[in-house]
Amino acid sequence: MHRCYFVKKSMRRLIILVCLLSSGLLAAQQKLDYQLQVQVDPEKKSFAVQGSLTFETNAASADSVTIVISKGKGTTQLQLRDIPATMYTSTNASGDIAYHWRFKHPLRTGTSLYFSYAYDRGDAPSFQFYLDSSFCMAGGYGSAWYPQVMSRAEDGTDNYTRGTGTFRVTTPRHLMPVMAASTFKTTTAPLTQSFEFHYAQPDIFSLYIGNYTRQEYQGRLPFYTYCLSKTINGSDISRKAASVLDYLTSEFGPLAIPNFSIIEFPEKVSELTGIGGASILGGVVMPTGALREFNYALFGHEIGHQWWGNKILSKGNAGADLLSEGMAQYGSLQVVQHFDSTHAIDYRKTGYPGYLRDQSGLGYLKNAAAGNDEPLVALTGSNGHILGDSKGFLALELLSNITGKQVFHKALRNIGDKYNHDGLTWKNFLQEISAAYGSSLEWFYQQWFERTGAPAWQSSWQQQNNTLQLTLTQKDSVYRLPLEVLITYNNGATTLQHITIQERTTQLQLPVNGPVTAVQIDPYFKVLHWDDSLTPIAIAQSKVIQVLNLRIQQKPDEAMALAKSYLQAGIPGDHYGVEFSLYYQLGRITAAQNKPDEALAYYQHALQSASRAPELLAYTYYRIAQLAAAKNDTALLQWACNNAITADEANQKADGMEAKTMLLKK
Ligand SMILES: [Zn+2]
DSSP: OOOEEEEOTTOOOOSOSEEEEOOOOOOOOEEEEEEEEEEEEGGGTEEEEEEEEEEEOOGGGSSEEEEEEOOOSSOOEEEEOSSOEEEEEEEOTTSOEEEEEEESSOOOTTOEEEEEEEEEOOSOOBTTEEEOSSOEEEOTTSSOSSOEEEEEOTTSOEEEOOEEEEEEEEEETTOEEEOTTOEEEEEEOSSEEEEEEEEEEEEOOOEEEESOEEEEEESSSEEEEEESSTTSOHHHHHHHHHHHHHHHHHHHOOOOOSOEEEEEEOHHHHHHHOOOOEEETTEEEEEHHHHSSOOHHHHHHHHHTTTBTTTBOBOSSTTHHIIIIIHHHHHHHHHHHHHOGGGHHHHHHTOOTTSOTTSSHHHHHHHHHTTOOOOGGGOOTTHHHHTIIIIIHHHHHHHHHHHOHHHHHHHHHHHHHHHTTTOBOHHHHHHHHHHHHTSOOHHHIIIIISSOOOOOEEEEEEEETTEEEEEEEEOSSOOOEEEEEEEEETTSOEEEEEEEEOSSEEEEEEEOOSOEEEEEESTTOOSOOOOTTTHHHHHHHHHHHHHHHHHHTTOHHHHHHHHHHHHHHOOTTOOSOHHHHHHHHHHHHHHHTTOHHHHHHHHHHHHTSSSOOHHHHHHHHHHHHHHHHHTTOHHHHHHHHHHHHHHHHTTTTTTOHHHHHHHHHO
């Protein structure tokens, strides 16, 4: 399962499953350009970088400029040509070295600076950097594997600057370097080969090196899938990803990328680094498991970030998470509605198969029941994902249904044209949507974005001849809502009617033409609400979500203590697998703390619970299988793999366990 993580302004996060990484919006240094060579010899743990970078100063860099480079092995050379200056260093939050250059005389805006550099980055692991004998990941948003020039944003934070350039990467011949969104050419020597990557559009650069094979699909753009595992069907993934990108292009507007890359990285590296993948400009990086089977929600979300977070950057804090996470997830829902429409209701209500289940209506309700709620316009910390990818995308979906999809998407394309240079504030976004709609949507914005909670209603009905008397009472905050009403007649026929409510109590007369046996309000969960079938699950599971959220916030000890206190108190009337899920969480926490025996015991405990959580069962066996594989217990491994597959089959193969367990067995 994958969690997308959007890393803003070089904020450092560790429990990450899938990341969208983006630089902030900047008063950028002008025309930053790199001419860089990197020679990688994994056997010698060497990652040698040299070259030059140039840029023109702006008002913010008249007196000084900061360049960040990861701590290497041995000395780092960094020289400024022709400009008198002094330099001192400091260590930043990621453990990188910041070189602060202070100019002797203030520089005129537009002064050309030329730096040269040479160093060996080595193999010391850091956030987004990993190097072993067969694989290298050098993410540009984590630590600075290449010299990163800092720019000051309007809010005073320092950010990496996007640049253009040419990168010449030399590796042993059996390895292939990959840099997304570039054009490239290759030259080979007897023992090594060089790839030259060229970036005409400013970007932050990430480099991946492995024993890759490349499969190509010519969609509207060239699609490349870079596979490490022989068993991955790269051409199928490229073809489906191309159709997702084409579809989102028709809804969100054009992208300025030369090609699109899907880059595999080893599961082992994902486990070691805590990074489950990343969405980068012109590509996505995913661990092996995520590429076994094409998942429309996952790819829809990651490709959605090509617009929301890459093409269109948000400006200011208000609504920032909705403009990145919320909109990427909105794109993901459009993709599911288009390519896999039968599962769209699952996605809205309880989660899309094989994707993070809590990124759904139920996921939001669990959080709200656990007391974790914030207005969408003001999400903080991990709630950017937790609430932005649950309530957030459902609120945006409802907004699009109110304006009409065509109007909404036309406004989005317009936003893409208008704000792709200078960024988009939340206020800009709301104004563009209202303008396209042609009348005020303030009521919607206020009800859904500016306050917490979700609608809750009670309904009752009576039939009098050809009229159905329907009464709806809103229990908490009052919302103005368009709702569908599904009427079932005694002959089995059904009709769908559309109503609008906006008062605490609404009474309606609906025409009917036969004896009515059932009336369902919002049968397809088009409106996030406290549904009778979800509320008891949300309340019961709120204990689990509290533990999970502490885990996400990197507070394992607190998470563990809370889980244990709930288990000690006992879970009376446990119908929704709460005890099971708490033991599962304890297993995850202790496994991450490298205590495999304790973890194994917790997973076994989970399996003995009276009520199991069916959507977690396959994963519980899978976690046991992982631990069994690590200690070479073949009997336990076999047993756990078989049970993982059986449990997965009983759960519509939502987790693709057949393929996942295959990876463990070899
Ligand atoms: Zn995301």
